[in-house]
Amino acid sequence: MSVDLPEPLTEPVAEDLRLETIMGALADPLRLTIVRKLMLESEAYDHSCGWFGFDRPKSSLTHHFKALREAGLIRQRQYGLERRSRLRTEELNARFPGLLDLVAHWEPASSKKKSG
Amino acid sequence: MSVDLPEPLTEPVAEDLRLETIMGALADPLRLTIVRKLMLESEAYDHSCGWFGFDRPKSSLTHHFKALREAGLIRQRQYGLERRSRLRTEELNARFPGLLDLVAHWEPASSKKKSG
Numbered sequence: 001m002s003v004d005l006p007e008p009l010t011e012p013v014a015e016d017l018r019l020e021t022i023m024g025a026l027a028d029p030l031r032l033t034i035v036r037k038l039m040l041e042s043e044a045y046d047h048s049c050g051w052f053g054f055d056r057p058k059s060s061l062t063h064h065f066k067a068l069r070e071a072g073l074i075r076q077r078q079y080g081l082e083r084r085s086r087l088r089t090e091e092l093n094a095r096f097p098g099l100l101d102l103v104a105h106w107e108p109a110s111s112k113k114k115s116g
Numbered sequence: 117m118s119v120d121l122p123e124p125l126t127e128p129v130a131e132d133l134r135l136e137t138i139m140g141a142l143a144d145p146l147r148l149t150i151v152r153k154l155m156l157e158s159e160a161y162d163h164s165c166g167w168f169g170f171d172r173p174k175s176s177l178t179h180h181f182k183a184l185r186e187a188g189l190i191r192q193r194q195y196g197l198e199r200r201s202r203l204r205t206e207e208l209n210a211r212f213p214g215l216l217d218l219v220a221h222w223e224p225a226s227s228k229k230k231s232g
Contacts, residue, residue: 019222020143027140098214106135 005046006077009069014091017072022096025071026103030054031064035073035103038087046077046084121162122193125185130207133188138212141187145224146170147180151189152219154203162193162200 026032037052049061065085068074073092074085092100142148153168165177181201184190189208190201208216 018225019218020145020148023139024143027136027143029136032136096218098217101214102135102212102218109134 006079009076009078009083011069011075011088012072014072014088014095017091017095019096021071022073022092022099025067025073028064029108030056031068032103032106033108034064034068034085035087035100036106038074038085039089039100039104042086046075046079046086048079048082048084122195125192125194125199127185127191128188130188130204130211133207133211135212137187138189138208138215141183141189142219144180146172147184148219148222149224150180150184150201151203151216152222154190154201155205155216155220158202162191162195162202164195164198164200 026035034052038047049058049065052061054061062083065074065076065083069076069085073088075088076083076085087100089100142151150168154163165174165181168177170177178199181190181192181199185192185201189204191204192199192201203216205216
């Protein structure tokens, strides 16, 4: 079903995605958590910041979501005052097969028995 | 065949490897190049810095190799005045299946037709 959606915010086109940039964007537990949650739990619509349930300042979250968008991992659209996100699953799987599997199997350090 | 090798320099044990740290270490074209070359071209011995043929200051290379070792991607041993490296292939494949395939398929931006 096709619906009218707001235009995506600026993002790299699929052929310009770079592994080193993707790696840099994923070198952070919060960003891995965002991508993993979008991959494993999202429905087929754009998700607002609040959906993730993070206990973080909004400015910090905005920064992390923007980093993921600029690296090409997520697509963001502006719905009124709110930016909502979805994973660029098909493009990522086409360009970097296995990348999302790595993220799917990741778990935060604090959930391990041996917490530091 | 078992031979006596110098002790490895300090490195994280396999179960302490973290995807976010690995990603951070690979968020750099030179480091991707090092890992890729070790993966695709190395023989079954430790390779010195010079083997890679980089036209970079030694201090810069030392820094990048150290970052890869501390993230758990490479093992380094001290041979006299020289540090030599090899990839931790088996441990990486066991902990992060598909990661090395991503690196194997990576190519530097400058080798693409559309160079910026």
